[in-house]
Amino acid sequence: MSAILSKTESWALFSLSAACTGILANTFHGEGEPLIVSLALSGLAFAFSFCLIRWLGPTFMRVGLKGKDMSKAKQIEIPETMGAICAVVYILAIIIFIPFPFYKYIVAATSGGGNKDVMFELNQVETGRLLHRFPHSKLASYLSAILSLQSVVLLGVGDDLFDIRWRHKLFIPAFAAIPMLIVYFVDFGVTKVVVPVPLQSYLGEIFDLGWLYYGYMASVTIFCPNSINILAGINGIEVSQSLVIAVLIALNDVLYLIPINARPHPATDSHLFSLYFLLPFIGVSLALWKHNWYPARVFVGDTYCYFAGMVFAVVGILGHFSKTLLLLFVPQIFNFLYSAPQLFGLVPCPRHRLPHFNARTGLLEPSTAQFKQPPKPLVDIALNILHKIGLLRIEKNPQGQIVSCTNFTILNLWLVWFGPMREDRLAMGITAMQTVVGLLGLLVRHKFALLIFRQDNLTV
Amino acid sequence: MSAILSKTESWALFSLSAACTGILANTFHGEGEPLIVSLALSGLAFAFSFCLIRWLGPTFMRVGLKGKDMSKAKQIEIPETMGAICAVVYILAIIIFIPFPFYKYIVAATSGGGNKDVMFELNQVETGRLLHRFPHSKLASYLSAILSLQSVVLLGVGDDLFDIRWRHKLFIPAFAAIPMLIVYFVDFGVTKVVVPVPLQSYLGEIFDLGWLYYGYMASVTIFCPNSINILAGINGIEVSQSLVIAVLIALNDVLYLIPINARPHPATDSHLFSLYFLLPFIGVSLALWKHNWYPARVFVGDTYCYFAGMVFAVVGILGHFSKTLLLLFVPQIFNFLYSAPQLFGLVPCPRHRLPHFNARTGLLEPSTAQFKQPPKPLVDIALNILHKIGLLRIEKNPQGQIVSCTNFTILNLWLVWFGPMREDRLAMGITAMQTVVGLLGLLVRHKFALLIFRQDNLTV
16 A cells, blocks of 8 residues: 555645634634534544554554455455554544633633623523533543543553453453543432333332442443444444444434524533534544545554444443433444354354455355354254344254354344345445434434333423 | 562562552541552552563563663563553552542532531641542543543553654653643633742732743643653663652652641642652552663663653642752753753764663773764864863874764763763662752752742742
8 A cells, every 4th residue: 555645635635624724713713613613623633644544554564563354365464553543633633622612611700700601601502602612510521531532542552462362352441431430420420310101100200320320331331342343354344333323423412402492402511522522533534434445455453443432432421322322333232142142152153253255256255153063952943043034044964963154243144135245335235224223223212212201302 | 581470579469459458448438538548559559560560571572562681791682661551550540549539529519518518628638537638620630630641651652662753752742741731721721920039020929921831831741751761771760760750759749748837738739639640650660660670671661751751740730830840850951951962963973872881891881972074173172171071071083083972961971970880880870869969959949949939838
């Protein structure tokens, strides 16, 4: 891969950067406008990551951060762990962003305006230029989110460098979540949840989960990064699914910001918080996507999967919409549950489960796990049933014993369903499915949540 | 180097950990006591870093993080960048510490005690069990300090991996300082300084430096890490100087906490803040020192130098005693100024300037820079003068032209003054000098500051 930008690319990136810098400079006139600043910074983050990914490829390869693309006829080596570049640019962007949503309150407080100014802002929140500012007390939670993201990047780079064992790396996100959870504890400490209507006669309207709530948050932070990390293995799939999830969360956030009511929605702040974290993420991910899509010029590394998952966990938890978040993770949840028989050792699990590349046709086929001895009776029955309902393909020897089955990942299942296809077709299929399922999830969230909750917080 | 702990070491570390865990568990009874928690966590941080440094050595070497010890007869390869382990343990320790100084205020606020409890604390601050708590508003600045430290570690690891060019790596600490400076801007925004008495007739008692103050803070953060990084090259010297500086700052902090007056000192909070950051630093550094002292079993890497310097910059800036801090950096300042002729190219600068190891005697001798052509007349005169006053040693050819001079580092100068010596003697000498100069600096700070300032803030 050439490490220099083409002339067209240089000009496009330069124009984008200039435009974003112009927008940024303009926000210093008047009151400033955090949401516009966030958009401009995201544009700059895209341009920076794009250049750095291109330029630093050879450097990464020199120190051994490189890998072979298994699903190509010509297995050349390309740079690995390039997600770390995106993550560093992203973190810099959200740090530089800090003064924009937080500064104005200080001015109000020190100029003697005090509460009066703050009231004024609340009234104007949906129309005025003061839109989208945060109370200063949110700063600690914003900083804790950055700390958690930075921790996951630091540990992710460690993982990519040292190739940490599977059962250890599962807990990397849990370690990284510590700053966020500790500041949550010190700062809000809200551990109460709204009880669904059918259960309210037993538990009351609001139930305090106490320490369990921290366990729940830790689980979300462990689940999101790892679930992205196991839906991986073909060009572009990690970034594509992350982009779809990010865009859908952002879409959901925007629903809370459009002025459909006279009064601003009570959850406005939470969803702004989420947008401020997602926009630059979309920026850097697009730059990475461009290089990681088929045929890949770089690999993203575990770092990117952890980082992306952590961004989602952070906005879901601190924005208080973790249940909605999980609706967008349905394909990942399915993939995890579907993988369970292999992850927990009921079925043999080869070192790599990515689809098999057929060099003759140039297409991907389902990869298989070989049974050295026939499966136990119960497993045998289960595999036969899965085969019958089309959730698996098994092969039997003349004696009727199962000798192999396709690997338990959603990628292989897709190939079982739709036949061998080229790598990018597979990635497109999964991405489209993720989009459709996610949109359905949001529909469920906003249309049917009223069946079990007293109110949808969008229409409060 | 063996990667396992000896039986004695295991028992000692186990006992220490058990004792610290016991102390920690005890603080949950009653009111808790942040300073004691900090000490216990520092003990645990020492034990953890000690074990991890020992255990992870082979892993680091496997991925190429290793180096040859140039100043030994047998140049075996040993692990490099082990400072990163200390830094990660340290960051985990100061994150886990967060609830201890910050939680109680929340309880006071939510239990309806409100201001009354806070007043109670202020009254009892020097005697009661509520000693050493922070107002919640300090949380953001505490978190920003952690963010800056974590950034410097992330960038430092990048430097150790990719071997970034000298003129780029100078600015690594400046990048890492961004979160701290931005939160400073959003949070306090205090940029006023007390004017020395002789200048007060011109500038007034208090002078607002405005943006210059941010420039000053950025300079301090650039200076501290880099100055430690250039006083390096022999076993143990990086950690020793950092430990001396850390202990001296901690000593200065303690001066503000001992109850010499009836009322607590107004700067108590700042110096507690500093202690909370320094105690775990001393813990992890001792563990590293044990492995890095002559004969070194591991190298510390640039990561450690950046990390150590950043800890000092953070406590100096956020504790508002950066001038005092610089008094403790006198040897580093001298070393930097003394290095300037080589750093700025007036005198040839070889790739490595560390003292020369004489394999026959086993002693270190001053290393030299060779002049390919005679120096320019002015440089020639300057070098001759430095030679005369004993700040350099030059060699001339029969024509009287300078052909070589000792390298411009304090380590070589020490060898010029006291003759060749073994590596550990040199490190001990420099460390002792650092201690004496630092103590003198503190004496100057507290005894003579009154000559140019109206009051020493210790005796307010």
